[in-house]
Amino acid sequence: MDTELFTDLERRVETLVERYTALKRENDVLREENGRLLQERDAVKSRIDGVLRKLEGI
Template sequence: MDQELFAELEGRIEALIEKYASLRRENELLREENSRLLKERDGIKGKIDGILRKLEGI
C-alpha cells in the first residue's frame, strides 16, 4: 500500500516538474515576442511622428 502511494506521489511530482518546465519555456517565448512587438510598436510610432511633423510644416 505504501509503495503505491509513493509511486503515485512520485508521478504527480514528476508531472508538476514537467508542467513547470513547460510554463517556463512558454514564458520565455512570450517575453521574446513581447520584446519584438515593443520594438515594432516603437518603429511604427517613429514613422507616425515623422509624418505628423511633415504635416505640421505644410
C-alpha cells in the first residue's frame, strides 16, 4: 500500500514538474512575442506620427 502511494505521489510530482516546465517555455515564447509586438507597435506609431506631421504642414 505505501509503495502505491509513493508511486502515485511521484507520478503527480513528475506531472507537475512537466507542466511547470511547459508553462515556463510558453511564458518565454510569449515574452519574446510581446517584445516583438511592442517594437512593431512603436514602428507603426512612428510612421503614423510622421504622416500626421506631414498633414499638419499642408
